[in-house]
Amino acid sequence: MSVNRQSLEGKWVLITGAARRVGASIARSLHDAGASVALHYRDSAGPAAELAAEFNAKRRDSALPVAADLLDHTALPRLVDAVVGRTGRLDVLINNASSFYPTPLGAVTPAQWDDLVGTNLKAPLFLSQAALPHLRASRGVIVNLIDIHAVRPLRNHPVYGAAKAGLAMLTRSLARDLAPDIRVNGIAPGAVLWPDDGIEERTRDSIIRQIPLQRAGSPEDIAGCVLFLVRDAPYVTGQIVTVDGGRSIGW
Numbered sequence: 102m103s104v105n106r107q108s109l110e111g112k113w114v115l116i117t118g119a120a121r122r123v124g125a126s127i128a129r130s131l132h133d134a135g136a137s138v139a140l141h142y143r144d145s146a147g148p149a150a151e152l153a154a155e156f157n158a159k160r161r162d163s164a165l166p167v168a169a170d171l172l173d174h175t176a177l178p179r180l181v182d183a184v185v186g187r188t189g190r191l192d193v194l195i196n197n198a199s200s201f202y203p204t205p206l207g208a209v210t211p212a213q214w215d216d217l218v219g220t221n222l223k224a225p226l227f228l229s230q231a232a233l234p235h236l237r238a239s240r241g242v243i244v245n246l247i248d249i250h251a252v253r254p255l256r257n258h259p260v261y262g263a264a265k266a267g268l269a270m271l272t273r274s275l276a277r278d279l280a281p282d283i284r285v286n287g288i289a290p291g292a293v294l295w296p297d298d299g300i301e302e303r304t305r306d307s308i309i310r311q312i313p314l315q316r317a318g319s320p321e322d323i324a325g326c327v328l329f330l331v332r333d334a335p336y337v338t339g340q341i342v343t344v345d346g347g348r349s350i351g352w
Contacts, residue, residue: 106333109136112239113188114331115181117171117228118198120145122294123246125152126320127195128164130328132156137163139184141198143170171198171224172216178231191235193331196225196245196268203257214260221264226271229285237282242331245272245287246323249345252289269341276339284338286330291345293318313347 114131118124119140125148128138138156142149149166156164165187169180185191200220204213225245236243250258251265269287276285292308294317309315326344330337343349 107335109134109332112192113137113139113190114193114195115139115141115184115191116195116197117141120149120152123320123323124197126324127197127327128152130324131331132163134328134332140164140166141180142166142168172219174223174227177224177228181231185235190239191232192239192241194229194232194236194243195327196228199246201261204260205257206259209260217260218264222267222271225268229275241283243275243283243285244327244330247287247289247341249289249291249343249349272341273339280338286337287341288323288326289341289343290323291318291348293320293323311348311351313351316346318344318346
């Protein structure tokens with residue numbers, strides 16, 4: 102049986118939050134598959150430059166780092182223009198960048214709301230909107246990184262959960278409104294990377310026990326799903342693929 106794969110050679114992908122963690126793995130997977138990548142970052146200039154240098158050493162002029170504060174909605178059209186100005190096209194947008202931290206009820210601040218909703222919902226909407234002319238021209242793809250906690254609430258994370266739930270609906274709405282020119286899908290990761298500031302061993306073990314596959318996921322698990330949705334799934338749109346080792350079936 103043949104696999105219906107679309108070549109990524111000559112295509113440009115913009116990935117937000119691409120310098121580190123899951124974003125960097127997504128960038129590496131798509132670049133290895135032949136795509137060229139624009140690596141968005143906010144504060145991680147060093148890692149973004151290093152990753153771009155790694156990619157360009159493999160394939161000349163196939164990667165570029167681009168800086169923007171996604172909370173500044175006026176910066177989003179400039180980000181798209183900066184990429185297209187260098188590349189001449191845009192074929193894929195990966196909305197990966199995300200803020201994540203607890204906001205216990207009784208102590209939620211407007212600044213926390215603006216940050217969590219801004220990065221997880223507002224920025225994907227307005228960045229997608231800015232990219233529309235270019236994605237329509239290339240019959241492109243949008244992939245949004247959501248979360249299993251868009252459906253099942255995570256204790257003490259009401260703002261984050263609400264923002265990701267909004268992103269899930271935005272994904273389906275964009276898929277409906279932008280078809281047939283642009284495919285839009287989402288990925289809902291489970292336990293893939295532990296927080297940078299650590300997690301108690303007891304909490305980590307409890308989470309692992311809830312996962313039928315009995316392990317945390319890896320950034321490569323998410324990157325592989327992104328590659329599938331971008332390259333191998335031309336008849337898939339409006340879907341949110343859960344990548345959580347089966348954790349959600351036990352809820």
